[in-house]
Amino acid sequence: MKLHILIADSGERSAKNLNSLISVLDDTEFVVSKHTTNLNEAVSLVLSRQFDILLCINRAPEYIAAKLLRLTGGTEHRIPAIIISEQDDSQRMRECFLLGAIDFLSEPIPPEDLISALTRAASMIHEQLIESEYRGAAEEALAGLPQSEDLQPILEKLSAFLQKMEHQTATVELAADYFGFNRDYFGRYFKGKFGMTFGDFYKNLQISYAKRLLETGQFKVLEVSRLLGFSTPDYFTRVFKKHTGSVPSAVRK
Numbered sequence: 001m002k003l004h005i006l007i008a009d010s011g012e013r014s015a016k017n018l019n020s021l022i023s024v025l026d027d028t029e030f031v032v033s034k035h036t037t038n039l040n041e042a043v044s045l046v047l048s049r050q051f052d053i054l055l056c057i058n059r060a061p062e063y064i065a066a067k068l069l070r071l072t073g074g075t076e077h078r079i080p081a082i083i084i085s086e087q088d089d090s091q092r093m094r095e096c097f098l099l100g101a102i103d104f105l106s107e108p109i110p111p112e113d114l115i116s117a118l119t120r121a122a123s124m125i126h127e128q129l130i131e132s133e134y135r136g137a138a139e140e141a142l143a144g145l146p147q148s149e150d151l152q153p154i155l156e157k158l159s160a161f162l163q164k165m166e167h168q169t170a171t172v173e174l175a176a177d178y179f180g181f182n183r184d185y186f187g188r189y190f191k192g193k194f195g196m197t198f199g200d201f202y203k204n205l206q207i208s209y210a211k212r213l214l215e216t217g218q219f220k221v222l223e224v225s226r227l228l229g230f231s232t233p234d235y236f237t238r239v240f241k242k243h244t245g246s247v248p249s250a251v252r253k
Helices: 013-025 039-047 065-071 090-098 111-143 152-164 172-179 183-194 198-216 221-227 233-244
Strands: 003-008 030-036 053-058 081-085 103-106
Touching (some): 003 039, 003 111, 030 039, 039 065, 053 111, 065 090, 090 103, 103 111, 111 152, 111 198, 172 183, 172 198, 183 198, 198 233, 221 233
Parallel strands (some): 003 030, 053 081
């Protein structure tokens, strides 16, 4: 699946200057989907989240990069921004980095430098997707457990444990240790509180997480299998089909 690039600048002439650079994106995972020379439109387009990467041309006399970064809010929710400058300008470079830009390239730009910056942006997008989908799956799994005022402290601790396990596979042993119990007692404790084993709960979370990742279209079955800690893609496929009735490749967009 291709990542869509929005080009924003303050003059039409940069579109022609970028043609040679954009041509290197043919047959890659990147595609230029929109070019705008209007700052207000650029702000609206960035905030619409229709695009994956912002490529902003910072030219005299407007120098819109810093303005655009300010108007589109904090770095947490903005799409990755790469700034292209017509000159080596350390002051504006520093300002753009402080406002959340991930790279600042000065013309003339070697094609390999542009590809490198875009590849870094793609990695950031994948990491953000991984974090977002994991958290969504964890929230969904927690919401599926019995809810009551008495259970709230346990649910909050379980939520904190799942956040800690975001980049590794949670096991009964790790969960028991986090709760301060031995493995056997934790197993009985969890099932007594929620009517299912911790293993079944976590497997449901993993399947939900896998579905979310596959549905983005950004991850291959092999990648999802590795992210979830399955020993082989075949084993992941068997487990996924058992729980959903479909093979992972049928779910992937």
